[in-house]
Amino acid sequence: MARLILQLDSIYKSFNKKQVLNDVSVSLYQGQITTLIGPNGAGKSTLAKIILGLVKPDSGARISPVPLKIGYMPQKIKIDPTLPISTYRFLQLANTSQSACNEALETVGISHLTATPIQNLSGGELQRALLARAILRQPNLLVLDEPVQGVDVNGQNELYKMINSLAKTLDCGVLMVSHDLHLVMSATDQVICLNGHICCHGRPEHITQDPAFLNIFGQTTAIYTHRHDHSLHEERLNAGPHQPGNCRNHD
Amino acid sequence: MIDFLLYALLAGLGVGLVAGPLGCFVVWRRMAYFGDTLAHSALLGVSLGVMLDINLNITVTAIPLMMALGLVFLEQRGLLSLDTLLGILSHSALAAGLIVISLLPDVRVDLMSLLFGDLLAVTKSDLGVIYSVSAVVLILLAILWKQLINITVNPELAAIEGTNVTVVSTALMLITALVIALAMKVVGVLLITALLIIPAATARRLSHTPEKMAVVASIIAMTTVVMGLAMSWFIDTPAGPSVVVSAALLFCLSLLYRRQLN
Known part of the structure; x- marks a missing residue:
């Protein structure tokens, strides 16, 4: 089992009375690439900043069992x-x-x-x-915020390959923030789909089947009629922090 | 007899020495308007100092510093853009300073010398203050140099790599307030930002590292002081504006300089 590097436990954060993060829990492991996806305004950057220690959550714990050394690649x-x-x-x-x-x-x-x-x-x-x-x-944790922004498709592939091999040679945990899952799919161990709360999380091949994921990302790539019922994908995913009924933002 | 000219020259050189590197940060961090605001509030510092009978050196440093901290507080609340906040505070401080001065019944304050500087009135004890404060500023800049560059490039990266951004940027504000209190004597509150910005902008074209730019800006600022004083001496112009006009002249000359390609 890979070593735990950083754990966020039940994070809440609001700005100007607007709830941005709602009961978000994340675990990052050594040698594992985690991709954080979600639509604009889903709280991805805020979550990344809490992971980086730049923003303090309103409540919830940020625990690191090992001395944390973060390498950060900002969005722009x-x-x-x-x-x-x-x-x-x-x-x-x-x-x-x-x-x-x-x-x-x-x-x-x-x-x-x-x-x-x-x-x-x-x-x-x-x-x-x-x-x-x-x-x-x-670093033992690399945080990459939209690492391929403004790069052409060839360059994107190259950058992802590079990040992948770096994660291996450094043997560090990687958190990648992205709004596009398609390119990062193959290189990711764990996907977290965020929309204020964690809609679903798991391995990429599972995520793409998940109704909550399709509800947010699937309109252009799949024809799917969404019945918002968390009991359905609860079984399929076995997702940890996901509770039926905490999904208030999209119905 | 010629003492006052020598004092003026030494005072101007002391201020020019620190105006160079600090001016670079003002340019790099786009703090021109911020500098203006602090300078205008220095006028309020003078008038309050006279009114309450406190040492002017203290009020002239303290009021801009309080203004800077107030700005940080207001900006964090995010009610208005920094630009608008600066506009409000800058001109309110200038207006309030002028009103307080007009309310002082018996004291006659030479408003022109406050607004545009009175380099030729510098005394021996002023020189002592100028050089000791300049030394403090240079030492602080040297100690914090790497961290200052780091937060200027990107505060988030600097914070993650272990720089205490709040402490370092507050220190830069303190340094700015100190230099403004000094530069007031040379060019007056209305022209301080010019003495900070123009030499730094001129140095940009001649430098390829931050350190070189700071040193070149210092040399240019000191040169403009000499030029301004000479102008004032020979054609009887006011010293402060002459210094600024000399700086502008050097800047125009630097535009003619073409970077050599290796």
Whole structure:
């Protein structure tokens, strides 16, 4: 059994009286890739920030049985063009070791861009630079927020392959936030479908059959008449934190 | 006899030295309007200091600092955009400062020197204050340099990697308030932001690392002080505006400079 790295237990969070996360529990394990999916406004980024420790939940526990070292790849990053900073220097902010920086640049395949100003990188190159910075400190948990945003399809496949092999070599847990399940399917051990609360979770091949998933994502890919009845997929999934009746957001 | 010119020069150089690196952060973090707001509130600091008979150096630093902390508080409540908040506070502080000054019955405060600086009136004891505060500012910047760059690039990454973002950004506000209190003597509350921003913007075109940009900005700021004073001496113009005009002139010259390609 893989080692538990981080556990969130029954997290609640609201902003300006709007409930964003409702009784959300997540467990992240060493060597496992977990993908967090959900429509816009589902609370994915908030959940990721709670996992990162940047946002405090209103209630619920964040427990880590091991010393946590997080590598984070933000969704987008905007650096003012007046700040003269090279890609190499950008990495050095996280880890001053020269060999570590060079190695990370090598790993993500942009060692030819060492001296390039970070603002001049293309979308795909910037994603790689961010990934390089995320792995610099030898993390045991990688959190990737929409890691392939703004990257073309070929580049997306390459990035996913890279993330996959990194998860293996670093032997770390990975949490990936995405709004598109199709590309990440094969590379994911666990999928959590979020819409304020956890609609369903489990292995990707199960998730895609789940009525709650289809209700949110399936309209374009499957013709399906949804009868919202949690007892149906409860049996099929054996999902842990999912309780019938806590699914108030979509009916 | 020529003492006042020497004092003015030394005072201007001391302020220019710290205006360079701090100005870089103002440019990188897009804090120009923020700087303006703090500068305007420094006028309120002067008038309150005179009214309540407190050491002006204290009120001129404390009021902008309180303004900065108030801004952070209001911004976190998210009622209005930062831009609008700055607009409200900046001009309210300026207006309130002017009103308090007008209410002081017996004291005659030279409003022009507060608004546009009075470099030629710097005394020996002012020099002591300027150089000790400059030293404190430079030491703080040196200690916090890496963390300041880190939160400027991306505060979230910095926080995850172990930087205490709140402490570091509050320290930057304190530094800004200190430098504004100093720069007031040189260019006055209305022109402080110019002394911070223009040398840094000029240095951008000549630098490819943050450190180089900070050093170049310092050198440019000190050069503009010398140019401004010379202008003031030879053609009898007001010193503060002359310094700013010199800075603008150097900026225009830097536009002509083309980056060499390797």
